[in-house]
Amino acid sequence: MRVGMGYDVHRFTEGRPLVLGGVQVPHSCGLLGHSDADVLVHAVCDALLGAAALGDIGRHFPDSDDRYRGISSLVLLEESTRLVRRAGYRPVNADCVVVAQRPKLAPHIPRMCARIAAAMGLDTGAVNVKATTTEGLGFVGRKEGIAAYAVVLIERTPERSSRGAGTAVHEPCHG
Numbered sequence: 001m002r003v004g005m006g007y008d009v010h011r012f013t014e015g016r017p018l019v020l021g022g023v024q025v026p027h028s029c030g031l032l033g034h035s036d037a038d039v040l041v042h043a044v045c046d047a048l049l050g051a052a053a054l055g056d057i058g059r060h061f062p063d064s065d066d067r068y069r070g071i072s073s074l075v076l077l078e079e080s081t082r083l084v085r086r087a088g089y090r091p092v093n094a095d096c097v098v099v100a101q102r103p104k105l106a107p108h109i110p111r112m113c114a115r116i117a118a119a120m121g122l123d124t125g126a127v128n129v130k131a132t133t134t135e136g137l138g139f140v141g142r143k144e145g146i147a148a149y150a151v152v153l154i155e156r157t158p159e160r161s162s163r164g165a166g167t168a169v170h171e172p173c174h175g
């Protein structure tokens with residue numbers, strides 16, 4: 001088992017939808033970014049990549065690359081999961097915190113968990129998302145942006161038998 005952590009911040013801007021955990025959350029403004037600026041999914045990507053010692057989201061999906069302009073961050077999470085699987089690991093579970101003064105996120109959290117889980121190839125119950133304000137303090141409290149933290153656990157993928165599926169294994173008899 002290995003663990004990784006992720007943290008990200010994006011600032012609010014007018015004229016963009018607010019996307020968190022792959023869910024469009026009704027709000028007066030969205031977040032600024034090269035992708036859809038889904039700060040929660042970015043934190044999950046970083047935690048996942050970090051657990052496998054694969055660097056971070058900016059290394060694999062640089063904001064200088066036009067392919068990622070406006071992209072759904074769930075696609076980046078799917079690709080991060082592929083990279084981690086290629087390295088011989090699979091995700092086990094994820095726990096996250098979104099730090100936002102506004103809007104109220106609780107009604108949207110079950111759908112966020114479902115979308116993050118689907119992108120990682122997990123059951124919905126393996127992903128937990130929590131929301132908190134900062135009681136009005138700091139940049140989050142001034143409603144300048146949203147921050148997110150994530151922790152992801154991964155485990156080694158079981159080795160496939162070289163004999164092939166369904167082949168009987170004959171152990172030597174003793175005694």
Ligand SMILES: Nc1ccn([C@@H]2O[C@H](COP(=O)(O)O)[C@@H](O)[C@H]2O)c(=O)n1
Nearest residue numbers: 100101102103104105106131132133134
């Ligand atoms: N953007 C948010 C922030 C918080 N919540 C929910 O409210 C609870 C209390 O938050 P405090 O910051 O006052 O501790 C929190 O546990 C969340 O359930 C929310 O839905 N959206």
Ligand SMILES: C[C@@]1(CO)OP(=O)(O)OP(=O)(O)OC[C@H]1O
Nearest residue numbers: 033034035037058061062063068
């Ligand atoms: C996701 C990427 C790539 O589109 O862009 P942003 O949406 O700006 O997000 P950020 O967390 O600043 O960095 C990762 C970027 O490479």
